Amino acid sequence: MRWLYILHEAFIGLRRNLMMTFAVILSVTVSLTLLGASLLLNEQVELATDDWVGRVEVSIFLCDDRTCPAVTPEQQEELREDLQDHEVVDEVFYESKQEAYDRFTELFADQPSLVESIDPDTLPASFRVSLVNPNLFNVIRDQFAAYPGVDEVVDQREVLNQFLRFTNVVRNAALTVAAIQLIAAGVLIANTIRVAAFARREQTSVMRLVGASNWYIRLPFVLEGVIAGVIGALVSWGLLYGTVPRVADSLAQDIELMPFIGASQVVSVGPWLLLAGGGIAAISSILALRRFLDV
Amino acid sequence: MIKLENVTKTYKRGANDQVIALNDVSIEVIKGEFVFVVGPSGSGKSTFMKILTREQMADEGDVWVAGKNLASMRRWKVPVLRREIGYVFQDFKLLSNKTVYENVAFALEVIGSNRRQIDKRVPEVLELVGLTEKQGAYPHELSGGQQQRVSVARAFVNNPRILLCDEPTGNLDPSTSVGIMKLLDRINRTGATVVMATHDQHIVDSMRRRVIELDDGYVVRDQTRGVYGYGG
Numbered sequence: 001m002r003w004l005y006i007l008h009e010a011f012i013g014l015r016r017n018l019m020m021t022f023a024v025i026l027s028v029t030v031s032l033t034l035l036g037a038s039l040l041l042n043e044q045v046e047l048a049t050d051d052w053v054g055r056v057e058v059s060i061f062l063c064d065d066r067t068c069p070a071v072t073p074e075q076q077e078e079l080r081e082d083l084q085d086h087e088v089v090d091e092v093f094y095e096s097k098q099e100a101y102d103r104f105t106e107l108f109a110d111q112p113s114l115v116e117s118i119d120p121d122t123l124p125a126s127f128r129v130s131l132v133n134p135n136l137f138n139v140i141r142d143q144f145a146a147y148p149g150v151d152e153v154v155d156q157r158e159v160l161n162q163f164l165r166f167t168n169v170v171r172n173a174a175l176t177v178a179a180i181q182l183i184a185a186g187v188l189i190a191n192t193i194r195v196a197a198f199a200r201r202e203q204t205s206v207m208r209l210v211g212a213s214n215w216y217i218r219l220p221f222v223l224e225g226v227i228a229g230v231i232g233a234l235v236s237w238g239l240l241y242g243t244v245p246r247v248a249d250s251l252a253q254d255i256e257l258m259p260f261i262g263a264s265q266v267v268s269v270g271p272w273l274l275l276a277g278g279g280i281a282a283i284s285s286i287l288a289l290r291r292f293l294d295v
Numbered sequence: 296m297i298k299l300e301n302v303t304k305t306y307k308r309g310a311n312d313q314v315i316a317l318n319d320v321s322i323e324v325i326k327g328e329f330v331f332v333v334g335p336s337g338s339g340k341s342t343f344m345k346i347l348t349r350e351q352m353a354d355e356g357d358v359w360v361a362g363k364n365l366a367s368m369r370r371w372k373v374p375v376l377r378r379e380i381g382y383v384f385q386d387f388k389l390l391s392n393k394t395v396y397e398n399v400a401f402a403l404e405v406i407g408s409n410r411r412q413i414d415k416r417v418p419e420v421l422e423l424v425g426l427t428e429k430q431g432a433y434p435h436e437l438s439g440g441q442q443q444r445v446s447v448a449r450a451f452v453n454n455p456r457i458l459l460c461d462e463p464t465g466n467l468d469p470s471t472s473v474g475i476m477k478l479l480d481r482i483n484r485t486g487a488t489v490v491m492a493t494h495d496q497h498i499v500d501s502m503r504r505r506v507i508e509l510d511d512g513y514v515v516r517d518q519t520r521g522v523y524g525y526g527g
Contacts, residue, residue: 002407203390209348210449211377212405 002216009220010227013196020192021228027188028232028281029239031181032273036240038174039272043265044248045167048258049160057134060127060144061151064097067124071149079147083129086143088136093128097121124151185232186280189225190288197221197289222285229281233273241266296457296488297324297347302356304342316342317353318512324490326456329483331499332492333523334509340492343509344461347490348380349373361456378406381450381487385462387442389434395445396421396430402449420448424478440471444478451482458482460491464498472498496523 014021060079062071071079083092095103100123105115129140134157141153197204207217241263248260304317316339324330332340345351346358349365358365361379368376389398396417403413421427424444434442443463450458460479464472476498483489493499499506499522506521507514 005404202388206388206390206401207405208374209377209382210402210405210453211374211380213374213407214371216405216407 006216006219006223010223013200013220013224014227016199017192017196020195024185024189024192024225024228024281025232025235027181027185028229028277029235031178031185032233032236032277033239034174034178034181035276036236036266036269036273037244038171038178039269040240040244040261040265041167041171041174043269044261045164045171047261049164057131057156058129058137058140059154059156060129060140061124061154062126063149063151064121064124067151069149071125075147075149079127079144079149082147083127083144086140088132088139090130090132095126095128097123097125100125182276182280185229186284189229189281190284192228193221193225193285193288196224218286218289221289222282225281225285226278229277229279230274233277236277237266237270237273240269296326296328296361297322297490298357298359299323299343299346299353300357302346302353302358304339304346304351304353315512317346317509320356320509320512320514322507322514322517324488326488327483327486329480329489329502329504330491331502331504331506331521332490332509333494333499333506334515337511338509339512340509341461344459344490344492347457347459348377348382374406378453379456381447381453381455381458383443383446383450383458383460383463385465387434387439387446387466389442389445389449391434394431394433395426395437398434398445399448399452402452406453408453416452420452423451423481424448438471439467440474443467443471443475447475447478447482451487456487458487458489460489460493462493462495463491464493464495469497476502499523 060083062076062079064070080092080094083089098120101118101120104118104123108114131137131140137155137157141155144150145153204217244261244266245263248262252258252260299320299322302317302320303315306314306316308314318339320339320343332343334340342351346353346365347360349360349368353366360376363372363376365376390401393401399420400413400417403416408416418427418430421430424447426441426444426448429437429441434445437445443466447463458479463479464475467475472495479489479491480502503520503522505519506516506523508516508524
């Protein structure tokens with residue numbers, strides 16, 4: 001009975017002011033789509049770095065006469081043994097010149113001219129090392145850079161960091177725009193609710209005088225805002241669900257070395273969108289009514 | 296039932312100017328009384344009524360209504376107070392998109408009564424005010440007197456202990472007014488305390504009930520079985 005009344009009143013308000021309702025839903029949709037996109041970008045970066053960082057952290061490139069006197073089989077064997085015995089080293093793989101070339105041609109299969117410019121002998125052989133703790137790179141570099149036959153010790157995470165810095169900038173920009181949009185949506189909701197309350201001021205003044213409780217008077221208006229906010233959140237969820245997995249799929253076909261997020265991550269971001277949409281609507285509705293409907 | 300002790304209420308008007316609406320007013324109304332509050336416009340009648348429903352709060356003095364001290368009352372308890380008070384307006388304040396029945400039922404719905412209680416109580420009240428046959432009509436289809444009856448029914452439907460009427464006959468012609476007064480009298484006889492602010496000299500003189508006269512914020516007269524003015 002009570003809830004039926006409150007819901008009924010909320011829907012009357014939404015219907016009576018259809019244009020405003022539409023504007024609220026649209027602006028919530030835009031802001032939450034941006035918010036969801038930046039959350040998903042974050043997930044993507046975490047997924048990619050986990051995978052990447054987990055595979056290799058340090059490359060130790062070996063000499064091949066081009067840069068320094070070529071590494072001898074003995075030196076190479078000694079290096080491998082010392083690496084394997086080292087306490088911070090987790091795993092060691094050897095990548096020969098041929099394997100490096102194969103990986104390169106695979107990576108740049110789309111750019112034949114680049115592949116043609118390199119012959120199998122150009123790329124150096126290397127040891128690829130994963131560490132117990134990726135932050136211990138300095139220990140490895142200090143110890144192995146001076147080994148005979150070692151050309152260079154490279155922290156692969158440094159390469160990754162450049163990529164991360166870029167994605168962070170993109171994500172923060174998206175988050176900032178999402179936040180501003182969300183504030184705008186909140187102001188729009190507050191205004192809409194105020195208009196709705198004004199349109200029904202006769203009814204609310206009667207309610208007040210017959211002793212309806214504050215929440216009984218306010219809840220239809222708050223619910224009106226929350227319903228619009230939640231609809232906006234659902235629409236943005238649907239938009240992300242329809243687009244993000246497709247974009248990730250097409251990217252995955254181009255970039256084979258990286259794992260990509262899929263539909264399941266989009267699904268799991270949904271509750272946060274609903275919470276943000278409903279929450280911002282509830283807060284701005286309550287604030288809008290605070291002075292307007294006081295006893 | 297209602298008790299004001301040395302109540303003063305002033306309204307600020309600009310920085311230095313102020314209007315004293317009630318000045319050291321002490322009034323007591325006991326359970327079951329019927330009281331007229333008379334006086335010219337601006338004498339403090341409206342402020343007196345608003346203080347009783349706690350739409351306004353007294354600046355000084357104590358106000359008790361239905362056993363509750365309004366000065367120390369928490370804000371969230373105000374709705375509970377108002378359920379003890381029925382309020383009838385000069386301009387009826389009916390909701391135009393609801394029928395007679397719905398307007399009366401609304402007062403019960405919004406305080407959380409269930410359907411069974413509403414379906415039992417609303418027809419009783421409509422019968423009391425003589426509008427059983429009009430229960431499906433909308434306010435604009437009714438005469439002024441009928442609308443005021445609906446308003447009285449709405450005020451009385453949850454059995455309040457106090458009925459406050461602010462110029463209830465102000466928009467009605469004399470013969471219709473008599474009907475409304477008979478209705479209020481009947482409600483008074485059921486045990487409800489009735490306080491009625493009015494300008495209507497005829498009614499006050501014919502009812503011969505207690506009269507409290509306000510002028511410029513002071514109580515200038517408090518008379519049992521009184522008439523509108525000394526001069527008649």
